[in-house]
Amino acid sequence: MDSILCSGKYHDVLALCGLGPRELGMQLSDPNLEPLELPSWVPDFRLNTQHEPIGYADIASWNTGGSNVGEVTISEDELRIQSYVIDRVSDIGPVIRSWNKDNVKEVLERAFKLSSTRTNPKQLTAGEVPSESTVRTIARALLLADGKHVGKKFSEKLRLRSDNRMMFGGESGTIGLCKRMTEPVDVVCVFPGCRFPFTVRPQSDQGDFSHSLTVTPLRAQLVGWCYVDGMMNGEGLGDGTKTNFILAEVEDEFRV
Secondary structure, three states, rough: HHHHHHHOOHHHHHHHHHHHHHHHHHHOOOOOOOOOOOOOOOOOOOOOOOOOOOOOOOOOHHOOOOOOOEEEEEEEEEEEEEEEEEEEEEEEEHHHHHHHHHHHHHHHHHHHHHHOOOOOHOOOOOOOHHHHHHHHHHHHHHHHOOOOHHHHHHHHHHHHOOOOOEEEEEEEOOOOEEOOOOEEEEOEEEEOOOOOOOEEEEOOHHHOOOOOOOOOOEHHHHHHHHOOOOOOOHHHHHHOOEEEEOOOOOOOHHHO
């Protein structure tokens, strides 16, 4: 991990890390497998953690963190990484289980409720109400001549990749899908060079994250990657609060 992350080329390996991938991996692995006390930013390669991000093709379809990779340093059990803080999670919905019709109805109702309260106009398309924009954002790229076939293939991918996720809404109006271990007050951020955003959980005694900037790095735990509507192609790099995070070892105050 040291050589992979510090080389400045493979930050996307963090998609295998965090509380969310670890929980899912334990569920899909040998029930006799003992969990390891690993830092949240270190993947447990014993586990089956493959769970692709939401997208209309593959992870290459997004470019959230842009092409410039931020500085990364590793010291003992800590990973120091540059980040742009986009929002703080304020509301989360039920876990998505696409095979359950009642659950799907509940999730859709929550999605439209969150969409109707969005306040950030940069995320909206002209002429659409917020809920319409949310539904159309991913699907817009699928309006091809053979759209019916493409749409069916995309629909199946979207269903599989949405299972075990939750809807979330942020204090600043963002909306998206996150790992089911995400909690209110978790921070949504973008790591330069990563193709998708992440949620992290700052240590509780550090005060308001938005005023810390790079002066005092924030100690946090990696929760997992997420999908943020309207923020998947570098939009957050200019507007986010630039912050340094120390992704630390699993300490007692972090345990869920």
